[in-house]
Amino acid sequence: MTPILDVRNLAVRFGPTLAVRNASFTVQKGETHCIVGESGCGKSVTALAIMNLLARNARRDAQAIRFNGQDMLAYSDRQMEDVRGNRMAMIFQEPMTSLNPSFTIGSQMIEVLRRHHATTRHEAEQRAIALMQRVGITAPHMRLGQYPHQLSGGLRQRVMIAMALMCDPELLIADEPTTALDVTVQAQILRLLAELKQELGLGILLITHDLGIVARVADHVSVMYAGEVIESGRTAQLFANPAHPYTRGLIDCVPVPGKIRPGEALGSIPGTVPVMKDGFSGCAFRFRCPQASEVCTQAVPRHALGSDHIVHCHLAPSQGAGQ
Amino acid sequence: MPRLTQISFVIGLTIVGLVFVAAVIGPWLTGHDAFAQNLNARLIPPVWMEGGSSLHWLGTDQLGRDYLTRLLYGARISLFIGVLTVITSGLIGTSLGVLGGFYGGRIDDAVLFLITCRLSIPVVLVALAVVGLIGSSLTLVVSTLGLLLWDRFAVVARATTMQIRSLDYVNAAWCSGCSPLDIMRHEILPNISSHLLVVCTLEIALAILLEASLSFLGLGVPPPLPSWGLMIAEGKDYMFFSAWVIMIPGLALFTLVLGMNMVGDGLRRAFGTQVIK
């Protein structure tokens, strides 16, 4: 089956800085693919690069970014506009500022449907109301006429989701959709996304820094470090057998109730993500890796550890595959 | 962009520096007296124009006075008025703004009210009225403008003081037993001074422009002092035949104000954003 989204060797440059390099992953229909990593690892830039929404000073290179088998790299700006918001929608981290404060919720929702499809105002309103109901917004009629500042953060994110669904997209890109929200609201929004995936057969690309979220909702995971996908695989597989030292480090950082004893320190990875410049070679994690050795300065090999499980590490095969 | 603003800052600084040097030593170097009339040599055009004479590089005015000497003397007046006005207005505005921003509450309300009142007063009209009713003199122009142009100082000082007063080092000063006056003088003022410097340059430019306007309307610096505004006013009657009479002082005025604004803009970009935040 053709994946909805197939990204091959994506690279994004801001001047000499490499924000993303060699990023490859796929998203299937009815599947949630999580990209996880620390802040600054290039995951949000990856999402924006797929939508072609990068800032003007960014340069995007890729072997291919296929959407339903069609390479979007060849698309004109106009063609890209027709895809965005229509077949491929996106929601953002900050629901508080992502809606235009000067327009009503209704007009912002209707606008996207009428931009892509010939519908009457009334039909568009009906669809907006139906979708608001679906995403759990009470009194949708009233909300249509309200302004963003009259809504809470959780409600606004629901509006963003409903708005993203207006044109019945095949792919939803969610960039840290719950980071700015309360924990309870966070759970509700994640459950909603999972339901929508089932119901609508939506492919979801979820960007997050939170492994807890990954464990809960992801079917597939790609772990990013310093702009690179260093390990990817089915969620269960990856959590059970993390092969990359960085992935193992990340998992150790998550407090699991019952597993850690009181007084025991949580795991942590010392240092921060380095900034990649052109001409860098070898493993980017070697500066923080407890097992780093001489070999890590050489080009990193790619190992397949199972049907879907892939890792980029010199040390991985002997440790990961053996188990 | 940063490079370009640096260039504009350097150009501005050069202009202001040159005008300053010219104003200080210029009038002595031309070999003419700014006030000496010579009715036999009236309205001689500048040296590059037909009928010009190398005796008077920029020609002479309607009373035969050397235009270059008057222009340089005029630079003195402009800078003198600009700087003295800003010293006056800066003292008033900064005191009000710091008081309001520091104490807040009722005092701040009062300061805000004063600022609102001040903004509603038409500056040029009131300055003209004061000078017109009392009689024109250099000191009166300076004090009138000084009493009218303090609003921007007050606004900036108030806003920046408010940002600083709750910061840790101010709290630390409180804890070490400093008096409010000490804190305002040693903690607040040094930290808002960069903003005030920006306002200073912009206000000097404004004061120079306003003085020229007043003098142009005949209610500023009294003749025979060669204020640039007054030179333009005196040249107005002859401008249709000899446009250079108003072009020369006007260009000087424009260049000095432009230079001053460039310096102000450069300073604002240099430390504007990083201190406010």
Added chain:
Amino acid sequence: MTQFIFRRALLALSVVLTVMAMAFVLTRLSGDLAISIAGPGSTQADVEVIRKAYGLDRPVLVQFFDWTRLALTGDFGNSFFFKDKVSTLIAQRMPVTFTLGFAGLALALMISLPLGIIAALYENTWIDRTALLLVMVGQAMPSFWLGLILMIVFGLQLGWLPISGTGSWQHFVMPAIVLAFTAVPALTRLMRSGMIDALGSDYIRTARAKGLSRSSIIFKHALRNAAIPVVSIAAVQLGFMLGGSIVIETVFALHGVGYLAWESISKNDFPVVQAVVLVLASIYIGLTLVSDILNALLDPRLRGA
């Protein structure tokens, strides 16, 4: 909202009263008014007659309350020079100043809004830099000098426009251009920075993610938010421009309120000066009130408050 307007109106009223007091004090600055009215060469007896006739022998506070009471009813007394009611004089001259002010503001907006938007769209390119340079030049240009240059070029050399006077609409063209020039820098800067903020905002990213066209993103989503402060500042700017029109009206001998004020100042005609200061200040205060209300109406976040 009504409470907001009420509080703002109350503030405006107290500012007007303060300015009234100031305008009154202003005219007493010259020392003995009776002497200045009588003019040079008048006898002590003349001065005393005038002092009585104008009520200047009464205590200053009484004079102030008297003037205030009458001024609030629109009666500013009589002009010494024009031998007419001050209110009539101002009412006669006001249309000219308002025409000039509105024409200047309209022109200023027509220049500064597109200029600011274009500069923001091409931020940090040579287009933006040129716009900023124009703003700098505009800020440094003495308005009276610009007026004289226009007179020489368009009035004398090209002969397109009348040099001075109030006769026809052509007489307003050059003054309006000069007046607009004084407002363009501030409005352009505001439009530019507002537009840059708006274009960099999250909601514009959302609009782009929705696949909206470039023109819809710029002119609907960004401009709507960037224009709010500009529209409300425009009202304040009009107030500044009316106050600043005194220089321009005098340069072009345009018989508006500013010219009237200049004439009265030269003639020591203090009732007129007092009244013009008060009227212009009141108009400015009224316009800032309008600006605040406009701002609250345009911004949905303030509308409900």
